Structure formats: structure tokens, C-alpha cells
Amino acid sequence: MSSDAHTANETNIAGEGERPDDERSQHRLLHRIILGIAFSSLIGLVIENTFTQPFILVYYGFPKRSILEVCDYLYQISYNDPRVKCTFPYPLFGPPEPSTFPASDQNFGPVTPPVPPYQVPGFREDIVLPQTVNPAPPSTSGPAALPSLVP
């Protein structure tokens, strides 16, 4: 009896146990695989959501550094400037935070998409190249001519 109940339990774990026998096995393997994938994804999501933030705090030395020091440290790496501080509390609806930082011209980090190393006129040169090939004629009289963006 127990083995029968166990078998029924096994077949029902993917919701298949209550089907009539003729259509029971049609999608049974597919549904078991999907259940396995969904369950492992669920476990992965729960583990990620649970342990990511403590791992980050410990990785940046939380028990030794305070939370504000960790925040300062991250900002100093991100903006490559040891003078930067993590402002807290920040005023509500304030400007973007880097506008309050001390002026620096060596912000590190990607700003524009990379330029290929070979010389090919791309979209970046669409404006510059025609201007160098066909420079706008100097204006002789009247109001100053607008710079010609389109050749």
C-alpha cells in the first residue's frame, strides 16, 4: 500500500497524477523537467536574494568599517577620487550627487562606446569628415553664416 501511495505521490508531484491513464504520459516528462528547472531557478533566486547583500557588506569589510565608510570607499573607487564622500542624509529632490563632488577631470569609467582601432569613417565622422573636405565658405557680408552641419 505504501509503495502504491509513494508511486501516486511521485506521479502527482508535477501535477500529473489526476489525469486519466490514456493521457497521463503525454507531457509527463516535459512537465517534470520544467518542474526541475523552475524549482532550481526558485532556489537560485532565493539564495541570490538572501546572500548577495550580506556578501557585499562583508566583502567590503563591514564589521571593521561602518556602513558610511563602505559607501565612501565605493564612491572613491567609482569616481577615482579620494576626496569624494558619501553624503548622508542627502536632501530630497536634490541635484545628482556628483555635482556636489569636488571638481575633477579624471573621472574614470566608460562614457562613450569604444572606437575601433582601425581607420574607417563611422557614424562619429559623419559630421567631421564633410566639414574638413568641404569647408564652409567664409561669409563676406551680412549676418554671420551658421556652421554648416550638412554639406
Place this chain on the structure above:
Amino acid sequence: MTRSTTERRKSDSEAVPAPVHEVAEARRIERRADILIFCGLAALGMGFLMPLGCGLFLTGLIMTHRARKRQLPMRPFIVTIIAAVMLADSFGNYLGWGLDMFASNSVLSRIAMMGWGSLVDGGYFWQYNNIGIGGAAFHGEKSFEYACLFVLYPLRVAAAIALFQMKRWALQWSIVSCWMTIFWLVPYMLNFTIYYERLEHIAFPVTGIWLFGWVYFYPIYVLPWFYTVKKSWFTD
């Protein structure tokens, strides 16, 4: 709901109606477990509330498991799991990205986002908080955040709640949300490919994002289940 619930008796191949008191008790247990699972997964997405959320979620899951062991006419296990994974995905991104967009000046949000970015995804690290909206300053990331926060994840949370209640429209909305996920994942991966600087100069450059990101591909695999599931389960 009552008819489909009584048909959902375990190990009955001919759908014998369950006794009324068992149905009532199963629905009561399901309701309590669903609330626990929902609140637990919501807390799991809220940054530093996650130990509480993990406990609530596991409590709800164990409640449903024990009720199934008692042969109560519970809803199928795979429905609970798929709805839970949809909720976990939605809340994890919904509240995280909401913090990134609207609360990007709080200390915990900055540490969570920039720490995660410095380990896995440089788009959340370099020049964080640099633009007027706040949060990640990377090209393309904000547009995905807006699209997912205001379209995809509300739809998916609603679909998951209705999946808990075995509604028919939950099936249809889940299919819609799965296809929307595929439509979102393709340009997102292209974003990672073209703007590959976001994977440079960080702790775990490419392996990290795959280690974190493989769980978000589940809608592609779950989609066949929605098409082949027995439609008479979803009768409401």
C-alpha cells in the same frame, strides 16, 4: 474554484470529489501559505530584509508540503513553484530597481547597487548616481528599468497572484509575461555584448553575470508548461 478544487484530489485518477471539510481546510491552509510565500518573497526583494523573507517563504512552502503529505486536495505543486519563481523574480528586480531609480541616495541602496556593480556588473558601479534620474548611469540600463518596472513586473506579479488562485486569466497573462521576458532578454544581452565596458574592471567580469543571471532564463523553459497544462485546472 470549488469544482476544480474538488477535482484536484491527489492520487485519484477519476476525480472523485473530496469531502467538503477537507476542501475547506485545504483552502484555508493554501490561503495562509500563499500569504506567507507572497510576503516572504516580497521581503526577499527588499535588500536587507532577506533573512526574514527567506524564513517566511520557507515556512509557507513547508506548510503546503505538509498539507500535501496529509492527502489534502491541495493545488498541484508545480503551480505553486512556478508562481513562486515568478514572484521571486519580479520582487527581486521590482524592488531592487525601484530602489535604484527612486531611492538611489539612501546609504543601503548605494551600497547594495554599487557593491553588486563592483562585483558583477560595472553598469551599476562606474559613475553611479551621475544622471538626473539617479541610480545606474549606464546607457540603456535605465530604459530597461522603466520598461520592466512599469510594464513587465506588475503584470507578472498579478499573474502570479492569480496563479495561486488558479484563475484562467493567470494562465494567459503568464504566457504574455513569458514572451515579454524573452523580448526583454534579447536586447538586454545585446546591451551587454555591445557595451562590453560594463563587464570590465570589476571583480568577476563575465562569470559573475552568468552566475547571477542564469535564473532569469526560466520563462523560456516554463513557457511550454503553460501551453501543455490541463486547462480544466484553471476554471475560474
